[in-house]
Amino acid sequence: MANKISDRAVIGPEVKMGDDVTIGPFVFIAGNVVIGDHVTIYSNVSMSGKIIIGDHCMLFPNVSVMSGTQLGSDNIICQNTVLGALPQDFSFKGEETELIIGNHNIFRENIVINRASHTGGQTVIGNHNFLMEGTHISHDTKIGDKCVFGYGTKIAGDCQIADRVIFSSSVIENGGTRVGEGSMIQAGSTFSKDIPPYVIAGGNPARYNGINSVMMTSYGVEQKVQNHIANAYRLVFHGQNSILDAVLQIKNQVPDGPQIRNIVDFINASQLGIIGKTW
Numbered sequence: 001m002a003n004k005i006s007d008r009a010v011i012g013p014e015v016k017m018g019d020d021v022t023i024g025p026f027v028f029i030a031g032n033v034v035i036g037d038h039v040t041i042y043s044n045v046s047m048s049g050k051i052i053i054g055d056h057c058m059l060f061p062n063v064s065v066m067s068g069t070q071l072g073s074d075n076i077i078c079q080n081t082v083l084g085a086l087p088q089d090f091s092f093k094g095e096e097t098e099l100i101i102g103n104h105n106i107f108r109e110n111i112v113i114n115r116a117s118h119t120g121g122q123t124v125i126g127n128h129n130f131l132m133e134g135t136h137i138s139h140d141t142k143i144g145d146k147c148v149f150g151y152g153t154k155i156a157g158d159c160q161i162a163d164r165v166i167f168s169s170s171v172i173e174n175g176g177t178r179v180g181e182g183s184m185i186q187a188g189s190t191f192s193k194d195i196p197p198y199v200i201a202g203g204n205p206a207r208y209n210g211i212n213s214v215m216m217t218s219y220g221v222e223q224k225v226q227n228h229i230a231n232a233y234r235l236v237f238h239g240q241n242s243i244l245d246a247v248l249q250i251k252n253q254v255p256d257g258p259q260i261r262n263i264v265d266f267i268n269a270s271q272l273g274i275i276g277k278t279w
Helices: 213-218 223-238 243-253 258-269
Strands: 028-030 033-035 046-048 051-053 069-071 082-085 098-101 112-114 122-125 199-203 206-211
Touching: 028 033, 069 082, 082 098, 098 112, 112 122, 206 213, 206 223, 213 223, 223 243, 223 258, 243 258
Parallel strands: 028 046, 033 051, 051 069, 069 098, 082 112, 098 122
Antiparallel strands: 199 206
């Protein structure tokens, strides 16, 4: 299908675009930009620098897509969102870095995502994520698939977030921390240590509040396995031993399985330590 480009849009000569692209008025696109097929860009969108946009994307008014951004297919970007913003990192010296975004993500209003800080670095957003209004994802953070970020959640630089993680509203994740698969962080929480897989964490600072049974049930983890996970965390958070001894007890006392191995590997890999228990 033919492209539909408003005569009030400004499209640089170096811009490459596919078929069935719709661009509204007051859109500015310049630089090494590649736009795929079936993309809709509404009015007042600005894109500049080295950018790649995939198929079936929708960009609403007042969106800015900055240099170094690669945007996959079937993404929806709502008003006042900035993708690929310069990193808010004092060590950044203007290097060429990237923001890599997968497919089927929803970015609601007033989202800011920074590209990475140093040459060759990447900020990465996976697939099927939902970022609610006011979310900020900082430089060099890596996010998996099917995560939800509640209103006003702030993720600092160099964080790692696995699949199926839920952040309630106004959560603050401090720099360099990790969140394991299938965990949920309750509203208003702040944390500076790692949150292991399959747990509910909350408070300021966030602490362990039990396992996330609802999430695990929703993606098919058997009740027997959930009981094993609860027993593993009972050893970690309610025993009298060190974390190292608790991990050894898990290996000796809890039936093996992929979720249990994920817990053990996550704890063993922690550089900052994991959150504590609820007192």
